[in-house]
Amino acid sequence: MPPDILIIGAGAVGLASALELTQRGARVTLLDRSLSGTESTWAGGGILSPLLPWNYSAAVNALSEYSRQLFPDWCARQESLAGLEAEYQVSGMLVLPPFDETDAFAWCGRHGWCCELRDSAAWLPTIAARKSLWLPDVAQARNPRLAQVLRAAALAVGVNIVEMASVTRLMVAGGRISGVQTTQGDFAAAAVVVAAGAWSGALVGIDALSERVFPVRGQMLLFKLPPESLAGSLPTIVLQNGHYLIPRRDGHVLAGSTLEAAGFDKSTTDAARLELLAFAGGILPSLTEQCLQQHWSGLRPGSPDNIPLISPHPDYTNLYFNSGHFRYGVTMAPGSAQVLADLIEGKSPAISAAPYAFPSNFAAIAETDIQEVAAN
Ligand SMILES: Cc1cc2nc3c(=O)[nH]c(=O)nc-3n(C[C@H](O)[C@H](O)[C@H](O)COP(=O)(O)OP(=O)(O)OC[C@H]3O[C@@H](n4cnc5c(N)ncnc54)[C@H](O)[C@@H]3O)c2cc1C
Structure with a gap:
């Protein structure tokens, strides 16, 4: 060394x-x-x-x-x-359709991941009753x-x-x-x-x-749910078509993200805000512009x-x-x-x-x- x-x-x-x-x-x-x-x-x-x-x-x-x-x-x-906390938690992830069930089950079986089909409506009343993929072992950190x-x-x-x-x-x-x-x-x-x-x-x-x-820009929205719509509203990470919602313990919910080739430009755009708002509100109608707290972008180290x-x-x-x-x-x-x-x-x-x-x-x-x- x-x-x-x-x-x-x-x-x-x-x-x-x-x-x-x-x-x-x-x-x-x-x-x-x-x-x-x-x-x-x-x-x-x-x-x-x-x-x-x-x-x-x-x-x-x-x-x-x-x-x-x-x-x-x-x-x-x-x-x-x-002497600080990172809020590591195994909150699981619900993958809404479409997804490739055969590939998912084969991969999870090979890698020892739990994986099961569940009725999405039981989790998210706004979503039509379709089979979603539940991955209980997925964790998050803040x-x-x-x-x-x-x-x-x-x-x-x-x-x-x-x-x-x-x-x-x-x-x-x-x-x-x-x-x-x-x-x-x-x-x-x-x-x-x-x-x-x-x-x-x-x-x-x-x-x-x-x-x-190389840089790949990603934009993200942050919501804060009012306390009355907090309880049980989003028990897990939800993923659909490359977009996701991530609930934090204190009622914040993140909606992400975009994948953009924009060089080193870290601006945010209206188009991305509207796209992420539509996605978030489609999953959880309480996620509206009124509880939107922040909109940012970051540059991933793409490869x-x-x-x-x-x-x-x-x-x-x-x-x-x-x-x-x-x-x-x-x-x-x-x-x-x-x-x-x-x-x-x-x-x-x-x-x-x-x-x-x-x-x-x-x-x-x-x-x-x-x-x-x-x-x-
Ligand atoms: C919207 C979005 C969503 C994401 N979601 C996830 C996720 O859910 N899970 C996950 O695992 N990853 C996620 N990522 C990716 C993840 O954030 C990155 O892969 C990771 O943060 C890269 O870490 P890093 O330390 O390489 O880079 P960075 O965190 O960018 O750190 C690089 C550091 O280098 C410093 N630096 C640059 N140039 C110089 C210089 N000349 N001199 C001195 N210092 C310099 C910068 O100031 C910076 O602090 C996401 C990224 C984005 C943007």
């Missing part, structure tokens, strides 16, 4: 990596150009599973299943270090709170968190990364981890990486087929990436941190890291030299 490790980006992935590496004996400095956990990690929904796992590749499911198994104990450990938990836990174990420090350049000496330049001065390190979410590609300035990690990049760089072997988790970076954070730490320590991870490596032709297609390029 290199003694001093710099991590760029304090979202769920960078924070989880910092915690794991520190607990394995490294001295970790975690840099963020803003406040920890305020980008995609804040903007997401906190569902701790791929939405319909049978639609994803083995590479996505291997990492998300590994992570899902780690999550309850991992989260409890961080909560106890932090992601903004999880970020606070991870930040406090990281501080408690001794991670040096430096916020409002934008990394502007990776420094190279003798064919290795020697540190980074930031708006708060230079930081030297024996190893550097890029966990800068959607900005990871732009940060290292390699054109080829922009096809491996081809949702397969993250957890790997050393092919040329700079002390430069690591933990990024591109796309729709499931909160779900995958603990597992990805384990895989990263194992790779840094030269150990074999519990799951194969091969699917998350740089493509073998990456060095040949990468045109831009890291040291010449400043981050935007």
